[in-house]
Amino acid sequence: MQGQSHHDLSRRDLLAAGAATLAGSSAGSPANAAPASPGAAPASEARNEPSSAPTPGPVRMPVHLTVNGTTRDLEVDTRTTLLDALREHLSLTGTKKGCDHGQCGACTVIVDGVRINSCLTLAVMHEGAEVTTIEGLGTPGHMHEMQAAFVKHDGYQCGYCTPGQICSAVAVLEEIKAGIPSHVTQDLVSAPPLSEDELRERMSGNICRCGAYSNIVAAITEVAGSPA
Amino acid sequence: MKFDTPATTNPIDHLKVVGHPHDRIDGPLKTTGTAPYAYERHDVVAEPAYGYVLGAAIAKGRIARLDTSAAERAPGVIAVVTADNAGKLGKGNFNTARLLGGPEVEHYHQAIALVVAESFEQARSASTLVKVDYKAEPGVFDLRAARGSASPPEETAISGPPDTSVGSFASAFTEAPVTLDETYTTPDHSHAMMEPHATLAAWEGDALTVWTSNQMIAWATGDLAATLGIDRSKVRVVSPYIGGGFGGKLFLRADVLLAALGAKAAGRPVKVALQRPLIPNNTTHRPATIQRIRIGAERDGTITAIGHESWSGDLPGGGPETAVGQTRLLYAGANRMTAMRLAVLNLPEGNAMRAPGEAPGLMALEIAMDEMAEKLGMDPVEFRVRNDTQVDPEHPQRPFSSRPFVECLRLGAERFGWSRRDPRPARVREGNWLVGMGMAAAFRNNLLMKSGARVRLAGDGSLTVETDMTDIGTGSYTIIAQTAAEMTGLPIEKIAVHLGDSDYPVSAGSGGQFGANNATSGVFAACAKLREEVARRLGFNSEEAEFAGGQVRVGNRSVPIGEAAGEGEIVAEDAIEYGDLDKTYQQSTFGAHFVEAAVDVATGEARIRRMLAVCAAGRIINPKSARSQVIGAMTMGAGAALMEELAVDTRRGFFVNHDLAGYEVPVHADIPHQEVIFLDETDPISSPMKAKGVGELGICGVGAAVANALYNATGVRVRDYPITLDKYLDRLPDVA
Amino acid sequence: MTPFTFERAASPAQAAAAAAATPGAKFIAGGTNLLDLMKLQIETPTHLIDVNGLALDTIEPTQEGGLRIGALVSNTELASDARVRRDYALLSRALLAGASGQLRNKATTAGNLLQRTRCPYFYDTNQACNKRSPGSGCSAIEGFTRQLAVIGASDACIATHPSDMAVALRALDAEVETIHADGSGRRIPIAEFHRLPGDTPHVETVLEPGELITAVILPKPVGGRHVYRKVRDRASYAFALVSVGAIVQEDGSGRVALGGVAHKPWRVEEAEIELPRGARPTTERLLANARPTRDNAFKVTLVERTLGSILKQARG
Ligand SMILES: Cc1cc2nc3c(=O)[nH]c(=O)nc-3n(C[C@H](O)[C@H](O)[C@H](O)COP(=O)(O)OP(=O)(O)OC[C@H]3O[C@@H](n4cnc5c(N)ncnc54)[C@H](O)[C@@H]3O)c2cc1C
Ligand code: SF4
Ligand code: FES
């Protein structure tokens, strides 16, 4: 299969060496014809042309995260997303996997103060990062005000998009406070208002197929204080 | 408990807990991420292996060669399951295509292999090493082209007869002074629930437990046993939290079967979640329809002839989309006909999605009614009022159990400000926006299904309810707790509700908006039995005993209910079973949708500005969660009106836009504030709860209300859903 | 996803050198496009060079009066920058119309430029695709083409470039600053950065192996009214059917670039002389030689109507 590397031997050395350079280890592999730019991405017809070459084993790397205030030392396959590190390695399953492709928002977490889709980032890209998940916001006994507002306004149904909605909602209020504009901000130069239209646009990266949108906006509005 | 005469006064009528907008009791778990879904059961299995599903690359044909050797040698791989090594498999009652394909391939992305490995990353990686050679065969993928070959589907309890006829439709239609004859189309839809189908399977000897995400526990249990060829008693299905289903999780799907087979092959527990890009083609979908509607009326708006024909397709052995059903019941008219025709298509399996039949059926019928009203020069609300019927139009001796349809229409019109609508299209302009209003009827039948429950009363006065009923976001946990609290007089905090486990009594399950009414009635029955036992043990006459405030009281004597249980517990189990009240009476739910929409005069972008639904669905057990059901359904209907379509590649036979970026469903920015009004009614003919289903009513008709609003805004009538701008852009006013 | 080794680059030059020297290497920035494609086995790098640690995350004024935007500046930071909002509103607007808040927080300037097409057949490895697997054919042509290109396409590929940001950069005459493995740098005008598909749709840009984008340079502000209109089926979190980015001056002259119509952000400078005469003549020249399919012919009308609306708004 194309794109399959043959430089197994060097893989671990590479890591050990801090991976400065690795020259000429796999001349002749079709993947080598491919430069690193997407200008000429290696072709892959993966399904139909399996390689007879040995399959390389996983590459493991340590990564240190602070998750909800607790330091976590992990050693993960480099392919592990932050989402799977949370769900599968740390058993923090509050963060959901809806699509694994950045298309739903169920995996939203707050990393170093910023909300992101944890499915489209690797755990190893977050060495030293501070991660806040839904579990870090509150517990059933001590809910965060956003969580309580979701319960009060029935801002969920099946509950699967909900942790992502809540993490997003908390971050959205911060983003508005920080003056970050949105697609619906009329006047780009002044501070964005806290309106329902602003909330709807900013929350649009969190899909709720149960269709709790109207109630979610009510919950966020309540937490935000009455909209301007 | 047999329910065969209309309910009289019963403890539910106290309405101390039932009927109140109680917050969901599962809310704190769901909002804190502590409710465990199927793939998340670290609590029951510490280190499962991971399965990754490989879907077929062709729509129809055979696998000529399947070589798993490279995948098997890949790092971390424990097993590769295919039809070659899975042993003999049966097929469940509810499946049309097999869940594990090979050598025959019945549809695109039909599962053909499961790679099981130590980690998800390894399983995914190894799945690309499975080598498959196919021998593709030609298939039929285009409903329009296959329309001519469609034939009457077999009559089943679900689909009804393929043809119905009352009076003489043909002559009445020809003679009618005002007529409409139009054809409408609805596309294939994907449930697109947020939680992918997922299962964790573990064997203990020959006994299998699956933690999964399924709406109908008993169906899943039976079909899993049947597919594996093992005894049903050896299968346990557990599904306490379900991240949305909408009909897509009514049945056993590939995740369950493959996890079970994978766990067997691996000799240890395995978990499988269908990868999102696989879901639209691998699982079921709402089939596309072509619908021809003919209406004939007198000049005063009285319908004299109404005909509805629908064509849909499915795999061999599959069923039709029953899009004509509501037309048999919704409007009066002496001469009527309906017909369904089913074509064989080699697309993925068609099946139920939220309000099957009515959802697409009303999308067409309620545009037709709008068009007809315009031809008659009548207000669309008045036209519907004119044609109300209080009896089943096909069987006039059969009344509706309750039908406040006209009230819904009138109240909705008043609350929405319908009188401000300009009936002439394309007249209202606000800046760059063309603004319009539209409305449509909502209609969905109320289905009665046997439903069981067990209650356990402990000495401390706490009560546990057990039923295999599921909560797919519908609020089952909460309404069951409310029902049990009302019946026993215990505070709701004392009620624990355990759902979704095949070890519990079989319930109606979640589907067809039959869950809430039947499942709570089952709990009602179990609690009624408990009351008798409690009264007996406390030496009370159960007829006289009053259950309130945690006490049982007759006259001056009052005893804490827990005392009846003493050191042990009292267990009462019963089921609600129905007589023929649904034959004597037609039981349905009604509503009216009102929508205001705006269209950008230049770009054609459509935006919904306001939505209102007025619903009549018997007693509303919990107005808060019921309202959520309705707004959620309205949102899905808005998606169907404006954007949702599985695009068919008619050459290769698959849905091309098979992920959540390609298959667009509404996002926050698409949905305005939504209003829902429930008529204050009870329906004692339906059940002891006097409630009816409401979970699907909200999607019924709303798409047409959006369509009619867009027409009112632009003056361009689009009869092919979804109503995307490419279908009307060139007919908008010139802007240059 | 094939196993890969992972390194955190220490400097731009070192990153470029490592990329050139390591077969199967790719840079990873936000990861929002690359990981998406790696999960589907469409991209199969065997070595990832994480560039996030490079100090390329600032926006600095240039001597020419423009801005130098570091390759790692996130889409959110770029859209929110006060100078960008004031002087290059088109860029802010285009960015804010793209993806979602979460994605924009992660997506970088360089990564956004290099994101690959959303052609659904490219995304499905069961389907032949010349871009994914050169020479295998194109399943999209004759297939479901509603989203695909109406102009500049070839018999080999009719995909579009999905970036909103790139449309604004094209209208703003930005330049892409890069560094090679040997440490030398160059500046590539945005007009030349992306390629049309021709016979080699898998070659999407003029970047050379290992070449790292370090910044995007904006020339000094040109004033005028900046409007970015993105038309799509749902109101947010969706790729454009068509987008029109325009800068319109007081005298009616201006610039227009289009998204959603071609393999690259589409701009035809000669067409802009028609702007004072209106949307129709401008569109006729912008999209002269358009070869839409039955499913996407509406895009031509949509461009004209959208541009018409923008010009009206700019005049009013
Ligand atoms: C669901 C979804 C919706 C989206 N909607 C939109 C939309 O509406 N509009 C829109 O414009 N975009 C949209 N996007 C795309 C998004 O904008 C891109 O994914 C993002 O901009 C890519 O940036 P990144 O930093 O994450 O890139 P990466 O994924 O990190 O990299 C992308 C490519 O660039 C290369 N690369 C990265 N940095 C450099 C560098 N410095 N030098 C050389 N090469 C480099 C990588 O090797 C890779 O090939 C959407 C994405 C998703 C998932
Ligand atoms: S249009 Fe381009 S990207 Fe799409 S299938 Fe054809 S070659 Fe591939
Ligand atoms: S799981 Fe990350 S966006 Fe869907």
Ligand code: FES
């Ligand atoms: S609550 Fe079910 S998807 Fe949002």
